[in-house]
Amino acid sequence: xxxxxxxxxxxxxxxxxxxxxxxxxxxxxxxxxxxxxxxxxxxxxxxxxxxxxxxxxxxxxxxxxxxxxxxxxxxxxxxxxxxxxxxxxxxxxxxxxxxxxxxxxxxxxxxxxxxxxxxxxxxxxxxxxxxxxxxxxxxxxxxxxxxxxxxxxxxxxxxxxxxxxxxxxxxxxxxxxxxxxxxxxxxxxxxxxxxxxxxxxxxxxxxxxxxxxxxxxxxxxxxxxxxxxxxxxxxxxxxxxxxxxxxxxxxxxxxxxxxxxxxxxxxxxxxxxxxxxxxxxxxxxxxxxxxxxxxxxxxxxxxxxxxxxxxxxxxxxxxxxxxxxxxxxxxxxxxxxxxxxxxxxxxxxxxxxxxx
Amino acid sequence: xxxxxxxxxxxxxxxxxxxxxxxxxxxxxxxxxxxxxxxxxxxxxxxxxxxxxxxxxxxxxxxxxxxxxxxxxxxxxxxxxxxxxxxxxxxxxxxxxxxxxxxxxxxxxxxxxxxxxxxxxxxxxxxxxxxxxxxxxxxxxxxxxxxxxxxxxxxxxxxxxxxxxxxxxxxxxxxxxxxxxxxxxxxxxxxxxxxxxxxxxxxxxxxxxxxxxxxxxxxxxxxxxxxxxxxxxxxxxxxxxxxxxxxxxxxxxxxxxxxxxxxxxxxxxxxxxxxxxxxxxxxxxxxxxxxxxxxxxxxxxxxxxxxxxxxxxxxxxxxxxxxxxxxxxxxxxxxxxxxxxxxxxxxxxxxxxxxx
Numbered sequence: 012x013x014x015x016x017x018x019x020x021x022x023x024x025x026x027x028x029x030x031x032x033x034x035x036x037x038x039x040x041x042x043x044x045x046x047x048x049x050x051x052x053x054x055x056x057x058x059x060x061x062x063x064x065x066x067x068x069x070x071x072x073x074x075x076x077x078x079x080x081x082x083x084x085x086x087x088x089x090x091x092x093x094x095x096x097x098x099x100x101x102x103x104x105x106x107x108x109x110x111x112x113x114x115x116x117x118x119x120x121x122x123x124x125x126x127x128x129x130x131x132x133x134x135x136x137x138x139x140x141x142x143x144x145x146x147x148x149x150x151x152x153x154x155x156x157x158x159x160x161x162x163x164x165x166x167x168x169x170x171x172x173x174x175x176x177x178x179x180x181x182x183x184x185x186x187x188x189x190x191x192x193x194x195x196x197x198x199x200x201x202x203x204x205x206x207x208x209x210x211x212x213x214x215x216x217x218x219x220x221x222x223x224x225x226x227x228x229x230x231x232x233x234x235x236x237x238x239x240x241x242x243x244x245x246x247x248x249x250x251x252x253x254x255x256x257x258x259x260x261x262x263x264x265x266x267x268x269x270x271x272x273x274x275x276x277x278x279x280x281x282x283x284x285x286x287x288x289x290x291x292x293x294x295x296x297x298x299x300x301x302x303x304x305x306x307x308x309x310x311x312x313x314x315x316x317x318x319x320x321x322x323x324x325x326x327x328x329x330x331x332x333x334x335x336x337x338x339x340x341x342x343x344x345x346x347x348x349x350x351x352x353x354x355x356x357x358x359x360x361x362x363x364x365x366x367x
Numbered sequence: 368x369x370x371x372x373x374x375x376x377x378x379x380x381x382x383x384x385x386x387x388x389x390x391x392x393x394x395x396x397x398x399x400x401x402x403x404x405x406x407x408x409x410x411x412x413x414x415x416x417x418x419x420x421x422x423x424x425x426x427x428x429x430x431x432x433x434x435x436x437x438x439x440x441x442x443x444x445x446x447x448x449x450x451x452x453x454x455x456x457x458x459x460x461x462x463x464x465x466x467x468x469x470x471x472x473x474x475x476x477x478x479x480x481x482x483x484x485x486x487x488x489x490x491x492x493x494x495x496x497x498x499x500x501x502x503x504x505x506x507x508x509x510x511x512x513x514x515x516x517x518x519x520x521x522x523x524x525x526x527x528x529x530x531x532x533x534x535x536x537x538x539x540x541x542x543x544x545x546x547x548x549x550x551x552x553x554x555x556x557x558x559x560x561x562x563x564x565x566x567x568x569x570x571x572x573x574x575x576x577x578x579x580x581x582x583x584x585x586x587x588x589x590x591x592x593x594x595x596x597x598x599x600x601x602x603x604x605x606x607x608x609x610x611x612x613x614x615x616x617x618x619x620x621x622x623x624x625x626x627x628x629x630x631x632x633x634x635x636x637x638x639x640x641x642x643x644x645x646x647x648x649x650x651x652x653x654x655x656x657x658x659x660x661x662x663x664x665x666x667x668x669x670x671x672x673x674x675x676x677x678x679x680x681x682x683x684x685x686x687x688x689x690x691x692x693x694x695x696x697x698x699x700x701x702x703x704x705x706x707x708x709x710x711x712x713x714x715x716x717x718x719x720x721x722x723x
Contacts, residue, residue: 014594017376018448018541026446026548038526045526047557048543065685069664069678070525070560076664080676080686094540108676108686148530149513233529242531 024096028053031098033091034064034083035230036105039072041115042245042348044230054097061085061101073105073113081113082106087223092189093234100193100230102223118222121356125218127364135359136269136339137221138198138214138262141228142347144249145179145207146242153207153250154178154241165255168206178207182239186211186232193231195224204255204308214262218359222352247346248301256302256309257347263358264339273337280362281317281326281340287361288315288325294353296346303344310343380452384409387454389447390420390439391586392461395428397471398601398704400586410453417441417457429461429469437469438462443579448545449590456549456586458579474578477712481574483720491715492625492695493577494554494570494618498703499588500605501535501563502598509563509606510534510597521611524562534563538595542567542588549587551580560611560664570618574715578708603702604657612658612665613703619714620695629693636718637673637682637696643717644671644681650709652702659700666699 023029030053035046047066055061068074068081083103091098104118112119124130145154155178156162167176183200190197190211198212211232213224229245236243248256267276284291292299292312305311310325317326317340319333325344332338345354379385386409391402403422411417424430424437439459447454460474468475480486501510511534512518523532539556546553546567554568567588569580585601592599604612623632640647648655648668661667666681673682673696675689681700688694701710 014372014375014449015537015541015591017372018545018591019537021448021544021548023544023547029547031543031547043523044528046528047526047555049555050547050553066526067664067678072522076679077674077677079678094544108690230528237528237530237533237536240530243529 020095022096023098030054030096031091031094032061032101033094033099034085034101034103035227036066036083036103037115037117037226037350039115041117041350043071044226044233045071046230054099056088056099058085058088058101061088064103068105068113073115080108082108082110086118087220087227089193089195089227092192092231095192100227102227117350117352118219121222121352122219124356124360124364130218130359130363133265133267133359133363135218135355135363136215136264137351137355138212138216138339139221139225139351139355140210140212140258140260140262141225142203142208142210142257142259143232144205144244144246144257145182145209145236146244146249148240148242151242151244153205155207162206164253165204165206168202168208169204170202172202176206177202179209179239179241182232182235182241183209183211186228186235189231189235190228193227195228195231197228203257205250208249208255208257218355219352221355222350225351245348247296247298247348251301253307255307258302258309258343259296259345259347259349259351259354261342261345261351261354261358262339263342263355263362265363268339269337271337274332277328277332277338277340281328283361283365283367284326284342284358285315285317286367287365291357291361292344294349294357295344296349298348299344299346302346376451378452379454386410386452387447387450388417388457389450389455390441390457390459391583392422392439392459393471393473393582393706395424395471397473397706399427400582400589401427402586411455412444414441414444414457417444420459424461424469429471436464438464438466442474443576443583445549445551445583448548448587451548456583458583473706473708474575477578477708478575480712480716480720486574486715486719489621489623489715489719491574491711491719492571492620493707493711494568494572494695495577495581495707495711496566496568496614496616496618497581497584498559498564498566498613498615500561500600500602500613501538501565501592502600502605504596504598507598509561511563518562520609521560521562524558524564525560526558532562533558535565535595535597538588538591538597539565539567542584542591545587545591546584549583551584551587553584559613561606561613564605564611564613574711575708577711578706581707601704603652603654603704607657609663611663614658614665614699615652615701615703615705615707615710617698617701617707617710617714618695619698619711619718621719624695625693627693630688633684633688633694633696637684639717639721639723640682640698640714641671641673642723643721647698647713647717648700650705650713651700652705654704655700655702658702
């Protein structure tokens with residue numbers, strides 16, 4: 012409806028100083044994103060200057076009905092690619108009225124880790140490769156797959172092009188531009204091995220902002236799939252059988268790793284991660300055991316291994332890093348439904364703070 | 368139709384001083400909005416300077432056929448988000464040719480209450496949370512629901528995002544901007560607990576303006592759903608069973624309540640409302656007994672109770688207000704189909720003027 016578009020696209024900046032702020036938070040399951048909007052008297056870009064808000068936690072499994080208020084603390088501001096103008100998206104985390112983080116608030120603990128002086132000094136960088144699957148609405152079968160059947164086996168689809176190899180590119184491309192517009196550090200996109208599966212990467216981001224940016228990128232993606240009438244899935248193994256799962260490989264480096272001699276720091280860090288393999292795996296996403304089988308470019312969930320250029324390892328070090336003697340490494344274990352606050356802070360905690 | 372859009376979107380300001388004024392009024396059921404348009408020689412910003420008009424009351428159940436003229440008195444002007452340019456929307460109320468308000472004119476009495484010398488200094492503020500349901504045309508089944516069936520149970524939809532959780536956002540978002548453009552003090556929107564149900568909030572608005580702004584916001588919403596081909600429902604319990612109803616929670620404060628020590632004034636006001644519970648309920652919307660069951664975040668219709676942060680109470684006081692010792696409270700009893708002129712003025716009358 013073109014008239015509806017005219018209204019949705021109204022540029023209010025001509026008529027008023029007021030802006031619309033969409034407050035975003037994570038709901039009770041730890042993966043469900045929620046948002047609602049409010050009018051502010053004028054543009055604010057500093058999250059500390061935005062008003063706190065509250066929502067009905069009894070409707071998101073985060074509070075009882077007779078004491079339902081959960082408080083939203085604004086933490087990061089991005090430009091709103093849907094409303095544009097001076098309108099904003101605000102990533103928040105959730106607290107009780109008394110000021111304590113509610114149990115599902117994973118950002119709070121992550122922020123503490125990232126403020127630790129030893130961690131601050133190391134400037135931890137993250138590049139997260141978010142994979143996801145697009146599903147047809149109602150039937151929940153991947154986009155491009157015949158209903159009641161399967162497409163041809165994997166092979167042609169990775170970075171593929173063509174109506175018989177690439178399904179949903181308009182979603183992916185609009186998401187790419189929308190994220191850049193919003194101010195998210197989206198570094199790339201590609202079609203994945205399983206048809207209907209895609210990946211985008213966010214980074215390099217420092218510390219807590221990696222989690223903020225990834226969550227808002229996920230929100231923007233779900234808003235776009237909503238517009239497209241397609242269902243977004245972060246399930247780590249959406250289709251059993253000879254079909255790839257979906258991960259969230261997390262690339263990581265510290266200042267020491269990026270400087271000369273960094274390769275030794277990297278090796279030490281990987282050793283520490285190996286000693287805490289079980290602890291990390293437990294926090295790397297629900298259902299990951301269906302994905303980390305040792306096949307389909309994964310390492311078995313019970314095994315910790317690392318290697319240069321090895322996509323079948325838990326941790327992969329790039330040939331560039333090996334050659335330069337410094338750089339970063341890739342933790343390939345996290346599932347697509349991982350919480351980036353948890354994963355990024357845990358990697359920092361284990362490699363920088365933890366003593367074996 | 369691109370040519371039709373070109374014509375609808377013609378900017379007349381370039382060719383003429385004339386403007387189009389859409390006169391809006393409430394019809395014989397008390398909930399049906401009506402409107403018609405007329406050309407005026409030039410822009411007008413003051414409703415007192417707009418000409419009175421008339422309409423055929425026998426076609427809206429408001430006058431007999433042999434004496435059918437009902438007179439429209441302009442009361443509030445807003446910018447027209449559909450015609451844009453210098454065109455306006457005009458909220459009116461209805462009178463007999465003799466100058467008396469017709470029986471369905473609830474604004475007249477509300478305006479008297481709001482002009483009372485004891486009410487004026489208290490500067491009553493209102494924030495109204497208007498809930499509503501979007502229905503598929505022809506089948507009148509909620510938007511996003513499978514025809515002949517039901518969606519998954521409530522849980523994922525409140526402030527939800529995604530094609531399987533949010534239905535009709537383009538209507539809600541275009542309504543938001545259209546209202547801001549029009550000059551309505553719309554303070555926010557959110558997706559509601561039942562899928563296909565939404566909420567917008569208007570306020571804070573002082574006295575009679577609350578009713579004017581809410582009625583025009585409702586009008587703009589119905590014009591937008593008309594464009595979208597979707598039916599708008601203000602029924603307080605559109606779907607029986609384990610599905611939330613739709614309300615129009617009315618947030619309220621007076622100057623005394625907003626000042627230091629206001630919490631005591633609030634408690635006294637709530638006590639008075641408790642003593643007149645039955646009368647208020649009778650005026651709070653038809654069919655409310657289907658909604659106020661004591662379940663689904665409501666208090667039972669026969670019970671009057673209040674509590675801090677308690678969404679199961681008739682009146683809820685926010686934690687902010689409790690903590691600050693002053694602020695406002697929320698009357699959760701009004702149904703989505705309430706008349707804001709009636710509800711706002713009745714709350715003012717009971718709490719400010721009425722002596723038990």
